[in-house]
Amino acid sequence: MAGLIKAQYPQxxxxxxxxxxxxxxxxxxxxxxxxxxxxxxxxxxPKEQIKFIQKYQxxxxxxxxxxxxxxxxxxxxxxxxxxxxxxxxxxWLTCNKLVKLxxxxxxxxxxxxxxxxxxxxxxxxxxxxxxxxxxYGFTKIPKLExxxxxxxxxxxxxxxxxxxxxxxxKEWGLDNFKKLIELLPPEKFKVFISGTKQDGELMxxxxxxxxxxxxxxxxxxLQQFIAFxxxxxxxxxxxxxxxxxxxxxxxxxxGLFSPKRPIHPGRWMPLGKKANVxxxxxxxxxxxxxxxxxxxxxxxxxxxxxxxxxPDGVKQ
Numbered sequence: 001m002a003g004l005i006k007a008q009y010p011q012x013x014x015x016x017x018x019x020x021x022x023x024x025x026x027x028x029x030x031x032x033x034x035x036x037x038x039x040x041x042x043x044x045x046p047k048e049q050i051k052f053i054q055k056y057q058x059x060x061x062x063x064x065x066x067x068x069x070x071x072x073x074x075x076x077x078x079x080x081x082x083x084x085x086x087x088x089x090x091x092w093l094t095c096n097k098l099v100k101l102x103x104x105x106x107x108x109x110x111x112x113x114x115x116x117x118x119x120x121x122x123x124x125x126x127x128x129x130x131x132x133x134x135x136y137g138f139t140k141i142p143k144l145e146x147x148x149x150x151x152x153x154x155x156x157x158x159x160x161x162x163x164x165x166x167x168x169x170k171e172w173g174l175d176n177f178k179k180l181i182e183l184l185p186p187e188k189f190k191v192f193i194s195g196t197k198q199d200g201e202l203m204x205x206x207x208x209x210x211x212x213x214x215x216x217x218x219x220x221x222l223q224q225f226i227a228f229x230x231x232x233x234x235x236x237x238x239x240x241x242x243x244x245x246x247x248x249x250x251x252x253x254x255g256l257f258s259p260k261r262p263i264h265p266g267r268w269m270p271l272g273k274k275a276n277v278x279x280x281x282x283x284x285x286x287x288x289x290x291x292x293x294x295x296x297x298x299x300x301x302x303x304x305x306x307x308x309x310x311p312d313g314v315k316q
Contacts, residue, residue, distance in 0.1 A: 001064065001114055001115060001117070001135075002016065002029060002032050002137070003029070003031040003134070003135025004118055004123055004125070004127070005031070005118065005123070008121065008122075009121070013034075014033050015032070015033060015034045015035070015036050016034070016036065017036045017038055017070070018035065018036075019038050020037060020039045021222070023037065024223045025222075025226070027223075028137075028140050028226065029136060029137040029139075030137040031135070031137040034056075036056070038070070041053075046076075050073065050076050050077050053079070054077045054078075058079050059079070059081060060081045060082075060083065061074040061077075061079040061082045061083065062117060062118075063083060063084040063085070063095070064114055064117060066084065066085065066088045066091070068090045071084060071088075071094040071095065074094065075094040075095075081096065082094060082095040082096055083095060083097045083099060083117065083120060084098060084099070085098065085100070085117070086098045086099070087102060087103075099119060099120060101116055107266060108267075109132075109266065109267060111129075112125075112127065129269075133248065133271050136248050138248050138249060141227065142224070142226060143227060144227035145224060145227075148220065151192070151214060151228075157189045157233045157234065158192070158231070158232040158234075159232065159235070160193075160228075160229065160232050160234070161177055161191060161192065161193050161213070161235075161236050162194045162236070162237035162243070163193070163195065163199075163206075163237075164195050164203065165237075165238050166240075168239070169238040169239035169257075169263065170258040170260075170294070170296045172256045172296055172297060174206045176299070177206070178209070178210060180236070180301040181210050181212055182212075183301050183302065183305060184305065186212055189308075190214070191212060191213040192213065192214045192215075192216050193210070193213050193217060194217060194220075194242065195218070196217065197218030198218075199217050199218070229242065230251075232246075232251060234251055234254070234274075234308055235251055235253050236253075236254045236256070237253075237256065238255070238257070238296070239255060239257055239265075243255050243270050244271075246270070246272070247270030247272030247275035248271070250273050251272070251274060252274045252276075252308055253270045253272055253275045253276070254276050254278065254307050254308070255269060255270045255275065255276070255277040255278070256277075256278055257269070257296065258279065258284075258287060258295065258296045259282050259284055259287045259288075259295070260284075260288075260290060260293065264287075265277040274309075278303055278307070280295045280296060281298070
Protein backbone atom coordinates (compact mmCIF):
# COMPACT_ATOMS: atom_id res chain seq x y z
CA MET A 1 0.00 0.00 0.00
CA ALA A 2 2.82 2.38 0.89
CA GLY A 3 4.53 1.66 -2.44
CA LEU A 4 1.38 2.36 -4.42
CA ILE A 5 0.83 5.62 -2.53
CA LYS A 6 4.41 6.70 -3.23
CA ALA A 7 4.07 5.80 -6.91
CA GLN A 8 1.05 8.10 -7.24
CA TYR A 9 2.10 10.74 -4.73
CA PRO A 10 5.94 10.69 -4.50
CA GLN A 11 6.04 13.76 -2.23
CA UNK A 12 3.80 12.15 0.40
CA UNK A 13 5.04 11.02 3.81
CA UNK A 14 3.88 7.57 4.91
CA UNK A 15 3.86 6.41 8.52
CA UNK A 16 3.09 2.84 9.52
CA UNK A 17 1.24 2.25 12.81
CA UNK A 18 1.94 -1.25 14.12
CA UNK A 19 2.98 -3.32 17.07
CA UNK A 20 6.60 -3.99 18.04
CA UNK A 21 6.81 -7.33 16.25
CA UNK A 22 6.08 -5.67 12.89
CA UNK A 23 8.74 -2.97 13.17
CA UNK A 24 11.65 -4.86 11.59
CA UNK A 25 9.49 -5.92 8.64
CA UNK A 26 8.29 -2.38 8.00
CA UNK A 27 11.89 -1.11 8.26
CA UNK A 28 12.76 -3.07 5.10
CA UNK A 29 10.64 -0.86 2.88
CA UNK A 30 11.97 2.27 1.22
CA UNK A 31 8.35 3.42 0.84
CA UNK A 32 7.69 3.83 4.57
CA UNK A 33 9.04 7.03 6.12
CA UNK A 34 8.44 6.23 9.76
CA UNK A 35 7.12 3.65 12.22
CA UNK A 36 4.69 4.46 15.03
CA UNK A 37 4.67 1.82 17.76
CA UNK A 38 1.17 1.17 19.06
CA UNK A 39 2.57 -0.78 22.00
CA UNK A 40 4.11 2.51 23.20
CA UNK A 41 0.86 4.41 22.65
CA UNK A 42 -1.16 1.92 24.71
CA UNK A 43 1.01 2.64 27.76
CA UNK A 44 0.00 6.32 27.75
CA UNK A 45 -2.98 8.00 29.41
CA PRO A 46 -5.86 8.80 27.00
CA LYS A 47 -5.01 12.52 26.68
CA GLU A 48 -1.34 11.71 26.11
CA GLN A 49 -2.30 9.24 23.40
CA ILE A 50 -4.11 12.00 21.55
CA LYS A 51 -1.12 14.35 21.82
CA PHE A 52 1.16 11.54 20.63
CA ILE A 53 -0.85 11.10 17.43
CA GLN A 54 -1.33 14.82 16.88
CA LYS A 55 2.40 15.51 16.78
CA TYR A 56 2.63 13.70 13.43
CA GLN A 57 0.26 16.28 11.89
CA UNK A 58 -1.28 13.64 9.67
CA UNK A 59 -3.75 14.59 6.95
CA UNK A 60 -5.12 11.07 6.44
CA UNK A 61 -5.55 8.11 8.80
CA UNK A 62 -6.25 4.87 6.95
CA UNK A 63 -7.59 1.95 9.00
CA UNK A 64 -6.25 -1.16 7.25
CA UNK A 65 -6.51 -3.49 10.23
CA UNK A 66 -9.69 -2.31 11.98
CA UNK A 67 -9.47 -1.69 15.72
CA UNK A 68 -12.13 0.28 17.56
CA UNK A 69 -9.79 2.00 20.04
CA UNK A 70 -7.52 3.21 17.23
CA UNK A 71 -10.52 4.50 15.25
CA UNK A 72 -11.68 6.45 18.31
CA UNK A 73 -8.15 7.77 18.87
CA UNK A 74 -7.81 9.05 15.30
CA UNK A 75 -11.11 10.91 15.64
CA UNK A 76 -10.15 12.36 19.02
CA UNK A 77 -6.87 13.57 17.47
CA UNK A 78 -8.97 15.41 14.85
CA UNK A 79 -7.15 14.00 11.86
CA UNK A 80 -8.91 15.65 8.88
CA UNK A 81 -9.58 12.53 6.78
CA UNK A 82 -10.21 9.23 8.54
CA UNK A 83 -10.82 6.26 6.25
CA UNK A 84 -12.39 2.94 7.19
CA UNK A 85 -14.64 0.25 5.74
CA UNK A 86 -18.41 0.16 5.77
CA UNK A 87 -18.33 -3.26 7.45
CA UNK A 88 -17.44 -1.91 10.90
CA UNK A 89 -20.26 -0.11 12.68
CA UNK A 90 -17.83 1.96 14.74
CA UNK A 91 -16.27 3.29 11.53
CA TRP A 92 -19.61 4.98 10.78
CA LEU A 93 -19.13 6.91 14.02
CA THR A 94 -15.38 7.56 13.84
CA CYS A 95 -14.51 7.90 10.14
CA ASN A 96 -15.58 10.55 7.62
CA LYS A 97 -14.71 8.47 4.56
CA LEU A 98 -16.01 4.93 4.14
CA VAL A 99 -14.90 2.38 1.55
CA LYS A 100 -17.16 -0.52 0.70
CA LEU A 101 -15.05 -3.64 1.06
CA UNK A 102 -16.06 -7.20 1.92
CA UNK A 103 -13.25 -9.66 2.62
CA UNK A 104 -15.22 -12.70 3.71
CA UNK A 105 -16.57 -13.80 0.34
CA UNK A 106 -13.98 -12.20 -1.92
CA UNK A 107 -11.76 -14.24 -4.24
CA UNK A 108 -9.03 -11.60 -4.09
CA UNK A 109 -5.71 -11.99 -2.28
CA UNK A 110 -5.35 -10.17 1.05
CA UNK A 111 -2.83 -7.79 -0.52
CA UNK A 112 -5.26 -6.92 -3.32
CA UNK A 113 -8.05 -6.36 -0.80
CA UNK A 114 -5.89 -3.93 1.16
CA UNK A 115 -5.02 -2.04 -2.01
CA UNK A 116 -8.74 -1.53 -2.66
CA UNK A 117 -8.77 0.78 0.35
CA UNK A 118 -6.71 3.28 -1.67
CA UNK A 119 -9.46 3.91 -4.22
CA UNK A 120 -10.48 7.12 -2.40
CA UNK A 121 -7.11 8.63 -3.40
CA UNK A 122 -7.89 8.13 -7.10
CA UNK A 123 -5.28 5.38 -7.20
CA UNK A 124 -5.86 2.50 -9.59
CA UNK A 125 -5.88 -0.32 -7.07
CA UNK A 126 -6.66 -3.12 -9.56
CA UNK A 127 -3.16 -4.56 -9.31
CA UNK A 128 -2.55 -8.09 -10.58
CA UNK A 129 -0.92 -10.46 -8.10
CA UNK A 130 2.28 -10.64 -10.12
CA UNK A 131 2.49 -6.85 -9.95
CA UNK A 132 2.15 -6.49 -6.18
CA UNK A 133 5.76 -7.30 -5.37
CA UNK A 134 7.25 -4.24 -7.05
CA UNK A 135 5.51 -2.11 -4.45
CA TYR A 136 7.20 -3.82 -1.46
CA GLY A 137 10.31 -1.70 -1.77
CA PHE A 138 12.33 -4.16 0.32
CA THR A 139 15.69 -2.53 -0.33
CA LYS A 140 16.82 -1.80 3.23
CA ILE A 141 18.05 -5.29 4.09
CA PRO A 142 20.03 -5.53 7.36
CA LYS A 143 23.55 -6.94 7.30
CA LEU A 144 23.95 -10.47 8.59
CA GLU A 145 26.37 -10.81 11.50
CA UNK A 146 29.51 -12.79 10.67
CA UNK A 147 28.79 -15.63 13.11
CA UNK A 148 25.55 -16.35 11.26
CA UNK A 149 26.98 -15.68 7.82
CA UNK A 150 29.56 -18.41 8.45
CA UNK A 151 26.71 -20.94 8.71
CA UNK A 152 25.80 -20.38 5.06
CA UNK A 153 27.41 -22.89 2.70
CA UNK A 154 28.02 -21.15 -0.61
CA UNK A 155 28.57 -24.48 -2.38
CA UNK A 156 25.08 -25.76 -1.55
CA UNK A 157 21.41 -24.81 -1.64
CA UNK A 158 20.78 -23.31 1.79
CA UNK A 159 17.24 -24.29 2.73
CA UNK A 160 15.34 -23.06 5.78
CA UNK A 161 12.53 -25.25 7.12
CA UNK A 162 10.07 -23.47 9.42
CA UNK A 163 7.79 -26.22 10.81
CA UNK A 164 5.75 -24.34 13.44
CA UNK A 165 3.19 -21.55 13.06
CA UNK A 166 2.20 -20.60 16.62
CA UNK A 167 -1.37 -21.50 15.70
CA UNK A 168 -1.61 -18.98 12.86
CA UNK A 169 -1.88 -21.67 10.20
CA LYS A 170 -2.49 -25.36 9.60
CA GLU A 171 0.84 -27.20 9.99
CA TRP A 172 2.34 -29.85 7.74
CA GLY A 173 3.64 -31.87 10.69
CA LEU A 174 7.08 -32.74 12.04
CA ASP A 175 6.98 -36.27 10.61
CA ASN A 176 6.63 -34.82 7.12
CA PHE A 177 9.51 -32.40 7.67
CA LYS A 178 11.60 -35.32 8.88
CA LYS A 179 10.85 -37.23 5.65
CA LEU A 180 11.74 -34.16 3.60
CA ILE A 181 15.12 -33.83 5.35
CA GLU A 182 15.85 -37.50 4.72
CA LEU A 183 15.10 -37.09 1.00
CA LEU A 184 17.29 -34.01 0.48
CA PRO A 185 20.77 -35.02 -0.72
CA PRO A 186 23.29 -33.58 1.79
CA GLU A 187 25.87 -32.97 -0.96
CA LYS A 188 23.46 -30.46 -2.55
CA PHE A 189 21.48 -29.03 0.37
CA LYS A 190 22.35 -27.49 3.69
CA VAL A 191 19.21 -27.54 5.83
CA PHE A 192 18.33 -25.20 8.70
CA ILE A 193 15.43 -25.52 11.14
CA SER A 194 14.06 -22.14 12.23
CA GLY A 195 11.55 -21.01 14.81
CA THR A 196 11.23 -19.22 18.12
CA LYS A 197 12.82 -20.43 21.34
CA GLN A 198 9.41 -21.84 22.32
CA ASP A 199 9.18 -23.62 18.97
CA GLY A 200 12.58 -25.17 19.66
CA GLU A 201 11.37 -26.51 22.99
CA LEU A 202 8.28 -27.99 21.34
CA MET A 203 10.45 -29.59 18.65
CA UNK A 204 13.23 -30.77 20.98
CA UNK A 205 12.94 -34.46 20.11
CA UNK A 206 12.58 -33.66 16.40
CA UNK A 207 15.67 -31.42 16.43
CA UNK A 208 17.79 -33.92 18.34
CA UNK A 209 16.84 -36.67 15.88
CA UNK A 210 17.75 -34.75 12.73
CA UNK A 211 21.53 -34.56 12.53
CA UNK A 212 21.41 -33.58 8.85
CA UNK A 213 19.85 -30.23 9.77
CA UNK A 214 21.26 -27.22 11.64
CA UNK A 215 19.10 -25.93 14.49
CA UNK A 216 18.79 -22.11 14.54
CA UNK A 217 15.60 -21.92 16.63
CA UNK A 218 15.59 -19.07 19.13
CA UNK A 219 19.06 -17.88 18.08
CA UNK A 220 18.32 -14.91 15.82
CA UNK A 221 16.42 -11.72 16.59
CA LEU A 222 13.92 -10.87 13.85
CA GLN A 223 16.24 -8.39 12.12
CA GLN A 224 18.99 -11.01 11.88
CA PHE A 225 16.53 -13.71 10.86
CA ILE A 226 15.45 -11.51 7.95
CA ALA A 227 19.11 -11.05 7.00
CA PHE A 228 19.63 -14.83 7.27
CA UNK A 229 16.65 -15.53 4.99
CA UNK A 230 18.12 -13.06 2.53
CA UNK A 231 21.40 -15.03 2.48
CA UNK A 232 19.67 -18.39 2.12
CA UNK A 233 18.29 -19.82 -1.12
CA UNK A 234 14.90 -21.11 -0.06
CA UNK A 235 12.36 -21.61 2.69
CA UNK A 236 9.55 -24.10 3.27
CA UNK A 237 6.74 -23.31 5.69
CA UNK A 238 3.01 -23.13 6.20
CA UNK A 239 1.25 -19.77 5.92
CA UNK A 240 3.55 -17.86 8.28
CA UNK A 241 5.50 -14.61 8.42
CA UNK A 242 8.85 -16.19 7.43
CA UNK A 243 7.24 -17.63 4.29
CA UNK A 244 6.04 -14.20 3.18
CA UNK A 245 9.37 -12.58 4.04
CA UNK A 246 11.23 -15.16 1.95
CA UNK A 247 8.87 -14.64 -0.99
CA UNK A 248 9.25 -10.85 -0.80
CA UNK A 249 13.03 -11.25 -0.80
CA UNK A 250 12.80 -13.31 -4.02
CA UNK A 251 13.79 -16.55 -2.34
CA UNK A 252 12.54 -19.94 -3.44
CA UNK A 253 9.59 -19.91 -1.02
CA UNK A 254 7.33 -22.97 -0.89
CA GLY A 255 4.10 -22.48 1.03
CA LEU A 256 2.13 -25.42 2.37
CA PHE A 257 -1.59 -24.66 2.58
CA SER A 258 -5.03 -25.95 3.40
CA PRO A 259 -7.62 -25.19 0.69
CA LYS A 260 -10.21 -24.22 3.32
CA ARG A 261 -11.63 -20.69 3.27
CA PRO A 262 -10.55 -18.18 4.51
CA ILE A 263 -7.05 -19.65 5.04
CA HIS A 264 -6.66 -20.92 1.46
CA PRO A 265 -3.72 -19.86 -0.77
CA GLY A 266 -5.94 -17.72 -2.98
CA ARG A 267 -6.23 -15.36 -0.01
CA TRP A 268 -2.82 -15.82 1.64
CA MET A 269 -0.32 -17.22 -0.89
CA PRO A 270 3.21 -15.79 -0.67
CA LEU A 271 3.91 -13.21 -3.36
CA GLY A 272 7.29 -13.26 -5.06
CA LYS A 273 9.05 -14.15 -8.31
CA LYS A 274 10.09 -17.57 -6.97
CA ALA A 275 7.17 -18.27 -4.63
CA ASN A 276 5.09 -21.44 -4.97
CA VAL A 277 2.23 -23.04 -3.05
CA UNK A 278 1.11 -26.61 -2.52
CA UNK A 279 -2.19 -28.10 -1.33
CA UNK A 280 -2.93 -31.81 -1.08
CA UNK A 281 -6.41 -31.60 -2.59
CA UNK A 282 -7.90 -28.37 -3.90
CA UNK A 283 -11.35 -29.97 -3.81
CA UNK A 284 -11.09 -31.52 -0.35
CA UNK A 285 -14.76 -32.14 0.67
CA UNK A 286 -14.11 -31.51 4.37
CA UNK A 287 -12.38 -28.20 3.64
CA UNK A 288 -15.18 -27.15 1.28
CA UNK A 289 -17.63 -27.72 4.13
CA UNK A 290 -15.26 -25.85 6.49
CA UNK A 291 -14.79 -28.88 8.69
CA UNK A 292 -11.61 -29.43 10.70
CA UNK A 293 -9.27 -31.20 8.33
CA UNK A 294 -5.63 -32.29 8.23
CA UNK A 295 -5.39 -32.76 4.44
CA UNK A 296 -2.34 -30.45 4.44
CA UNK A 297 -0.37 -33.31 6.02
CA UNK A 298 -0.94 -35.35 2.85
CA UNK A 299 1.29 -33.08 0.76
CA UNK A 300 4.18 -35.28 -0.34
CA UNK A 301 7.79 -34.22 0.37
CA UNK A 302 8.69 -35.15 -3.22
CA UNK A 303 6.37 -32.39 -4.47
CA UNK A 304 8.32 -29.84 -2.46
CA UNK A 305 11.66 -31.03 -3.79
CA UNK A 306 10.41 -30.57 -7.36
CA UNK A 307 9.86 -26.87 -6.60
CA UNK A 308 13.30 -26.30 -5.11
CA UNK A 309 15.60 -25.08 -7.87
CA UNK A 310 19.38 -25.10 -7.63
CA PRO A 311 20.72 -21.56 -8.26
CA ASP A 312 23.67 -20.85 -10.55
CA GLY A 313 27.07 -21.58 -9.00
CA VAL A 314 25.76 -24.15 -6.55
CA LYS A 315 27.21 -27.65 -6.65
CA GLN A 316 25.08 -29.93 -8.85
